[in-house]
Structure formats: C-alpha cells, structure tokens
Amino acid sequence: MTPIQLRECYRMMLLIRRFEEAVEELFAQGLIVGTAHFCIGQEASAVGAIAALQPDDMVTSNHRGHGHFLAKGADPRRLMAELFGRSTGYAGGRGGSQHVADFSIGFLGSHGITAGMIPIATGAALTQKLQQTGRIVLAFFGDGATGQGAFHEAVNIGAMWELPVVYLCENNMYAMSTPVEEAFRVPSVAERASAWGIPGVRCDGNDVEAVASAVSDAAKRARAGGGPTLVEAQTYRQCGHSKSDECLYRTDEEEQRWLQRDPLTVAAAKLIERDICTPDALDRLAAQVEREIEEAIQFASESPEPDPETVADGVFADFDVI
C-alpha cells in the first residue's frame, strides 16, 4: 500500500472501532435497543478487502456488518441514526443493525440469515457479467456460514459460470459459541475451494495490507473473467458474539494472544516504522475520529422518530420510504 492508502485504512479501522465502542456504550445506556454484533478486532478484513475494490464495485455483508458498511463509504451519522431507529437512518428505521443498505455506494446489504446473502452476491455478479459493467461483487461471510448449503450451492454455481465475485470468509474462529474445530474438519476454510475448482487463499486477517493484497489478486481475476476466488481472512472477534455474550466458551490466554495482534496496533506500528505518521499525528487522527463519532451520535439523537402512520409504506415498490 502507498503511505496515503495505509494511513486512510488505519483511519477507517479506527473509525469503525470507535463507532462499535460507542454503540456498545449506547446500548448500555438504553439509547439503542434490539441487538447488534460488533466487529471489534476484525476491522482489518473489512477495510483491507474494500480497499482492494473499485469504488463502484459491490459488497454484500452479514449480521456483523457495521464495519463493512462504514468501509464501503457509509455516512456514520446515517448508520447511527438507523441504529437509533430514526427516520434519517439508512432504512428509515425499518432495518436496524442487521439490515442496512445503500445501493448508491454499492452496499447491497447486511442481513440476519447466516449465508443468505452469498447466493444474492452471486446473482448480483451474474448481472455484472451479463450487463458487462466491469464491476465485481464481494461477499463477506463468517466461518459459520460455510456450514450452510446455500454457501456451497452458490459458490459452485459462481465457479461454474465464472462469475465476477470474490467470496470473502472472515474466519474469526467461532460461530457464536461453536469453535471452528467443531464445525469442519479441514484446518482452513480456503482449502475447501478445491471442491469447486477455484483458487482458495488464506491471509492474515489482522493485517490490513495482507487482506488488501489477497483481495486485490482475487478482484483482478474476477474482473478479467477468470471467475471467483475464495479468500479466507483469519481473524478474531475481540468482543462477544452479540451485545449479551460473555464469551464463557473461550480462554483468557486465547483472547490475550489475539489482542497482541490487534489490527489497529499492527497498522499503527507500520505507520510509525515507515515514518508515515508520528505518534502525535496518530493522536490527532484519533481526535478527529472521536469528533466524527460524536457528531454521528448527535445527529442520530436529534433526528425524528419515523411516523407510525407510514409503517406499511415500502412493502411493495409503489412507495418511497426514504
């Protein structure tokens, strides 16, 4: 990565981290309700993968989608407003944490059914191929999603039809309380690619440059008509599965080991080592991010509630909701 790219990636990862921490806090204060899945510890895979795409490429996400969305260019204010359930949110308060989308920036949506978006990403890739747009689609999903038939079926078709899609598995070692060793026998998700006759590559999911480099190769291949690649970013969620999880199924040693490879620490060390940023400059960046988050919270909390009378608008295509 160029110095500017690396610095921008670091800034985005920090923004995501602070955003998630703020939302955690807002839950505790009762200002946000429902549920949410934070990506604390996994920022590098979201940011690195999207850094390797063109701005008009498309992305699908899963339940752990705030980071994917922000990295794709979401406005933190409108994402926060959606979490507050306000009319200014990305879905006008209809979607919430697990169901946000912004088609204008190529973010086709986060969603709540494990693996449900993988066939959809594959279909969006079919559209790109038929319409010869030159765009590709990247599907984010977790290690747990590889247990679903929808995943296997979609990747097989994507491979057969050489669709311009990148399958990006964020292997954070657990699906809720279930460790990957209890979910599949192969030591790595990438190994499964051979079953569909496509390349499978593994990368350090806590190193934003490593993720960007793996996805960049996969994107090039997809754009050139070479079909899909399965990229596995190995990472770790430092937080619980959702806001109410105390992680009783993991050991402290394991958590500590991964904390030492925190993606922000890894990236910050590179910025300093390569003389791209001074520690002071990093502090200034942090302060700027902090302000952005405060603005997002202020925007969300001052936004109006959706009008209950409009609740049925938007079920069919006859109405504009937002």
Add this chain to the structure above:
Amino acid sequence: MRNVTYVRALNEAIAEEMERDDDVFLIGEDIADCGGVFGVTAGMLRRFGRRRVWQTPISEAAFTGLAVGAAMAGLRPVCEIMYVDFATTCMDQILNQAAKLRYMSGGQLTVPLVIRTQQGGGTCEAAQHSQNFEAIFAHVPGLKVAMPATPHDAKGLLKAAIRDDNPVIFLEHKLLYETKGEIPREEYVIPLGEADIKREGDQLTLVATSRMVLHALEAADRVAGEVSVEVIDPRTIVPFDLDTVAASVEKTGRLLIVQEAWQSGGFGSEIIRRIVDRCFDSLKAPPRVHGSEDVPMPFSPSLEARVLPNPDSIASAIREIVA
C-alpha cells in the same frame, strides 16, 4: 405448586423425558456448552453427556433432516432451531419429509420428532428475527403444532410432544421465557389437542395463542366492567380443540381471535372458517381476527409497537364487536 419461569419449565420437561427414555436426544446449534441462546438446554450436556447432546454447525437443513432420519430409525430427537425465521432454510425436511414420510410409506414408519423453536416480535430484532409461522406448519397435514403460553402448559405439552409418535412443531415465544407461573410438584403431562379456558365469561369468546394469551387476559380485565370475556387458549393448533371453542361461541355468540402472526392468511382465519361451519347460527356479530399489521417487522421501537397487537388494541376490538 412451584413458581417457575417458562424457560425452567421447558428445561425440566426435557430433563425428565431424557431421564425417562434413553432414546431421547438433543440436536441443534449452540445447545451444549452454552445451553442454547435462550438457556432451554442449560445443564443437559453435564447431565447427559455428548452422546445425547449433539451440537451442530450452522446447518439447519442437515441437522433437521438428520433428526428426521434418526427418528425414523428408532430414536426420539428433540431438535432446536434457534429462531423460527431460520426454519425457512430447512423447510424441505420439515414440510416435505417429516410431515409426509409416515403417510407416503403406507404407515410403515413413524417420525417421533420434536422441533422446538421460538418465534415472535417485541424485542426490536426486526424483520428476520420476529416472525410467527404457525400457520405455515399448520397448513401442511402431518405436523402437530403446539404454542404454549404459560410455564405450566410449556412443561406439560413438551413432555407430551416428546412422547408423541408424530413430528411436533413446538413453538415457544422469546418474550415468554422469563415469565413465571405455577406448576405442580408432581409429574404431569398435558395431552396435545386440549384447549384451556383461561378465563370464563359469557358475552364474547376470545381465542388467543402464545404470548397473545397474556395480552388477551389483560384486555379482558380492562373491559371487565363492560363486557364479560371468555379467554380460550387452544394450546395446540394441530390438533385443534374445536369442541371447546364452539361450545363457548354457542354460549357467547361472539368470537374474536388474537394472534401475533400477520392479520392475513393466519390460523385465526382458519378458526373462523371452522366456527362458521359448525355454529354459524349462534353468531350474533361477525367474528374477527386481530393480528399484526401485514408488514415485515420494522426495527424501530415506535414502528414495532404499532405493528403488534397489545392489550389496548385488543380491548378496542372487543368493544367494537359488542357495540
């Protein structure tokens, strides 16, 4: 009597049946060490060991089908699907296989299977985690469908479901798990297909299911000075205890059904069809269904509250029918 939570009552039912019958085993996601995301299977791994508690990958189609096969071949699986919304990914195994295998084999085999899951809204979990699908299961011949509203009914019905030789879809409600109620100290089983009159009255019959039973009782209290409401909980919708509901309608002449499922195409409409067939002449007013508004569940608390029936909206519906 003892005062226990709904989740505790379910947990006891499972433990008692596993104790009683070695063929009963559990299968589902995150049910072992963490005891299921709602805690229904808490302690089962410790008590019964891995041989009887099978924690699966996120593979509903596979493990539900596996449960069907295990049941056919001689075991009695209790299968947990975390949210009813996820059952959409294994509907082939439920609707095409489990429901029909006995009939299609000319009665040669049985599928003694319980699929436990939970449904419902009210927790701001939005469109893919708040649905109510009982009508879909009830529509397909071959499946029994239970939807208990109280800890007492939850325990007694789950024990009956596990002993039943048919596939039973056992629908819990996420907002009932922490509710409390009295259950007997001694063992008891509630047969599938017996409605319970939760409150007696003689001017209007209110049939409610699952969490809506609680709201219906509250609404009946609120209008007590004006209308005498009889609240009936069918407890299972397949088999459906039409006799009890029809006897009540013959007495009151008025029928309101309250369901959390969408207003249109739900089981409430089916109840009306059966009542119209059975005792049309007893009706003094058009029977009505009060369900959720026909929209995917919105996330925002202010919108969600608007969609779901609540004691106020039920009280208004009661008043409109008697007016």
